[in-house]
Amino acid sequence: MLKKIIPILTIIIYLIAFLLSFPYIYDNFFGADKLDSIRNIFEYGIMFCSFLVFNALLFKNKYTAPIAVVLCFLLSINVLISMSCFFIYHSGFNVGMAISILESNIHEAMSMSYMFILPGVLFFIFSAMLLYTVIYLKKNVVTFTFKFGAIALIWLILPFAFFLKHRYVSNKGGGKMIKSVYYHYSDFNTALKIQEDINMIKKNVPVFNIKKVQPGIENVILIIGESERKQNMSLYGYSKKTTPYTDQEAGNMMVYDHAVSPAGITNLSVPLILSTIHPDEFRYRYDKLSYNIINLANQIGYNSFWISTQASAKGITAIASMSRNKKWVNGYDEVITPELRKAIQTKENKFIVLHIMGSHPNPCNRLPENWNSEGLDCYDSSIKYTDHVMKDIFNTLKNTNSVVIYASDHGLKIQEDKLLHVDSKESTQVPFFVWFGNKVPSEYRITGHESKLTQTTYIYPLIMKYMGLETPQHYKNEENKYLNLNMRSIEYDKLPE
Structure with a gap:
């Protein structure tokens, strides 16, 4: 037997x-x-x-x-x-x-x-x-x-x-x-291919022609959200109270009311946001990902950090690998806050990227077991949970010389009861705002609302500004080119609703 x-x-x-x-x-x-x-x-x-x-x-x-x-x-x-x-x-x-x-x-x-x-x-x-x-x-x-x-x-x-x-x-x-x-x-096969790309990009270490015009902010922090629709955030007028804490902080923020992502999936949008590569070049000049915000931070003396609760992916990992400090942590997004506390302890200029799971499908899986959804569906509840994480981050940085830039990598299109990654204007509408710690110098503290259409690739020159660098007179966000799922660059206006 x-x-x-x-x-x-x-x-x-x-x-x-x-x-x-x-x-x-x-x-x-x-x-x-x-x-x-x-x-x-x-x-x-x-x-x-x-x-x-x-x-x-x-x-x-x-x-x-x-x-x-x-x-x-x-x-x-x-x-x-x-x-x-x-x-x-x-x-x-x-x-x-x-x-x-x-x-x-x-x-x-x-x-x-x-x-x-x-x-x-x-x-x-x-x-x-x-x-x-x-x-x-x-x-x-x-x-x-x-x-x-x-x-x-x-x-x-x-x-x-x-x-x-x-x-x-x-x-x-x-x-x-x-x-x-x-x-x-498949995980190891993907990892090996990512390493090949990383090694290729690492070999091309650029020298940036930059000019320091004023002292930068001590802690420049970029939070990359995931699959978060601004249409489902009370910060942007949603009827359900999904972002109660961020709503309270709105007076201490610059809120971009009409922000759009440069692509509809993470593996395309995040590299476009973090590097100077243009959508027209993405298929043919992948090596240009080396001209990214991490390499820039390293060159000008900012200690760079990449802390993530997300699994790695090709171009994103290639950029993350260039950080002097990098860590992938397991657990729900709230586990990222203790890592942030450790990172800000030293008295030096720091550039910190926090890449969170946010509302990544399936949103039901992004919530701790003891999380009280208060009658919200899983997607709205995941947004409220992200707001809870933001509360902890803001409280951690409240009395520091820190700026937090938050944007989602892309949105989603709702079709019947499905959340879709598709090429559409609806799925590009994302939250994008900047929050300031109490010790940020007045010349950087610009709050209010920006009403014009703003592509989130603007984050790159914005970070340059907060690091005290001279920003480019013109940047790719002005063209508002969109990289579709076929990796073809198109005019944003040509996207279907």
Whole structure:
């Protein structure tokens, strides 16, 4: 009986590890997307069972058995990563963590080794169970027949089928995705490609022709929100009280009433905001991302920080990597405030980017369990939670020489009950405001409302101003070019409503 139980437990542990790395699948199991969760669990379960049969067949030949051992070892490492994230960081895995692993060294790994004792023990237990299961199937179940041969190939065929479906049939995420029994493979593959881009951009260190015209503000802080519609913020006239604290601070802010993003997704809009690259150049001159606000801050003597609760993504991570201090933290957005407190302790000029999850789909997953939504739906409640985070940040900086620039990377279009990333004027309308600490010099403290249409690429020259630099007479925000999802630059006025 025990011989049959171990294979079943092996399958269950594999699926549990999978859910630990993708907790939203488990959360959705009890929500409106339960069918998607069931489908995902079924698909990965089928691929894993096929993987077991494939390796059982390999074990039937002494020359191919070592290949099976290697494949099982790699799968056990995949599970080890899931277990480590759960027991150490209490979160799923992401590309940012993959980059951290690739960039770590022996000394850093040894200093953290005590944290991996429990995951390490579980790794050896799972490895033993996995090999036992494969050998059990080899001896008692699997034979060289067409049926088992077909089953053994499923785990190799399905990833290719998922890729074709994702590319040619439907694509919710807007990018490439290949489901695989090694479910962390895509994270590491993306991380390696990001590193290639980072290395290319790092090689091109620009020298800025800049002029210092006055002392800058000590702490220049940029908060990049996520998927926040200004239409759902009481700061901009929304009927529901979704930004109560920010509303109270409006008299101490410059509010841009008609701000628009330069693109409809994060991977396009944030690099356009943080660097001088023009939408016309984005497809062909990716190396120009090196002309970014982090490199500028470093050159003029500002200590640079990048603190994020978001997973990494190509151009964003390339820019973030140039910060002298960078950290990806796990948890809800409120965990970013203690990191900010640490960053501002030293008496030096600092440029700090806080990249938060905000209202990133699914907004229900952006809220702590004890968060009181007060009757608001998940999206509005996520905006109110961001306002709560802003309250903590403002209180932290209230009696300092600090300026906070806040803007969302892009908005969303509402169609029926769906929040969509599409090319439309509705989904470009974003919050954009500047808040001042009490010790900011009067020459910088300009409050009120800006009524003209303002593209958030204006943030770049605005940061230059707060750093005491001479700002360019003309900048790309004046053209208001928009980079669509096909990565084509168009006039903003040509966007559909």
